Amino acid sequence: MQVSQLVPGVVADRLAIRRTAARLAAGAAVAGTAVLALSAPAFAHVTVQPEGAAAKGGYAVVDFKVPNERDNASTTKVEVNLPADHPLASVMAQPIPGWSVQLTKTKLAKPLTVHGDKIDQAVTKVTWTADGKGIEPGYFQKFPLSVGALPGDTDQLVFKALQTYSDKAVVRWIQVPQAGQDEPQNPAPVLQLTAAADEHGTAGAQDASDDKKENTAAAPGSGGGSDTTARVLGVAGIVVGAAGVAYGVLAGRRRTA
Numbered sequence: 498m499q500v501s502q503l504v505p506g507v508v509a510d511r512l513a514i515r516r517t518a519a520r521l522a523a524g525a526a527v528a529g530t531a532v533l534a535l536s537a538p539a540f541a542h543v544t545v546q547p548e549g550a551a552a553k554g555g556y557a558v559v560d561f562k563v564p565n566e567r568d569n570a571s572t573t574k575v576e577v578n579l580p581a582d583h584p585l586a587s588v589m590a591q592p593i594p595g596w597s598v599q600l601t602k603t604k605l606a607k608p609l610t611v612h613g614d615k616i617d618q619a620v621t622k623v624t625w626t627a628d629g630k631g632i633e634p635g636y637f638q639k640f641p642l643s644v645g646a647l648p649g650d651t652d653q654l655v656f657k658a659l660q661t662y663s664d665k666a667v668v669r670w671i672q673v674p675q676a677g678q679d680e681p682q683n684p685a686p687v688l689q690l691t692a693a694a695d696e697h698g699t700a701g702a703q704d705a706s707d708d709k710k711e712n713t714a715a716a717p718g719s720g721g722g723s724d725t726t727a728r729v730l731g732v733a734g735i736v737v738g739a740a741g742v743a744y745g746v747l748a749g750r751r752r753t754a
Contacts, residue, residue: 542670543564543670544561545559545560545687552647554648555646558641558644559644561656561686564637570666571662572663573626573631574625574631575659577642579623584619587644588644591642591643623640673687
């Protein structure tokens with residue numbers, strides 16, 4: 498009687514364990530799917546990269562790379578806001594087939610001085626609008642801009658961007674990444690600036706000056722080379738003369754004999 502009463506209890510415990518394990522597995526699967534869904538946009542955000550170097554005080558062509566992170570909608574509009582704390586006097590867009598571009602200018606609170614001229618307006622926003630399908634799922638598009646002069650009092654420029662889809666959804670890439678912290682979910686494009694070009698130019702001039710000094714120092718050496726040549730010729734003359742004397746002595750001996 499006791500064995501028959503214990504067996505159903507063991508079976509019930511095993512069934513409960515199996516149900517709990519199934520629930521945990523289902524929960525883990527849901528959690529994993531949620532993590533993937535949250536992390537997916539981080540691999541497809543809008544970025545900016547220079548074509549070559551973006552040197553402080555110079556001009557550069559920068560590309561805004563815009564990927565389509567949706568499976569059921571196309572990107573039809575891209576808006577890039579230029580940094581207001583470091584306005585750029587020159588902003589030019591490159592024509593892109595299938596897209597129209599609009600440059601929005603704003604009056605500056607503090608005019609810029611470029612090549613002796615004061616500029617009280619600057620481009621503060623660039624908007625690209627698709628004439629057709631835009632950026633379809635699984636594709637990306639680069640939007641080039643020629644900008645300058647780049648500021649010399651900062652190491653980076655932040656461009657906040659908005660990405661609009663064909664289903665009217667808008668993704669705002671406006672979160673500024675902070676040093677020492679994890680990347681935000683919707684980071685703004687950041688352009689890293691390199692050392693000023695004139696610093697490299699000064700170094701190049703110094704190198705050229707050093708080369709010139711080395712060449713000047715080597716000039717007396719060429720005179721030394723001439724002296725060496727004269728000495729060699731002198732020694733050769735002495736040897737030839739000695740050979741002539743020896744020949745004369747031998748000839749005299751032969752005649753005497």
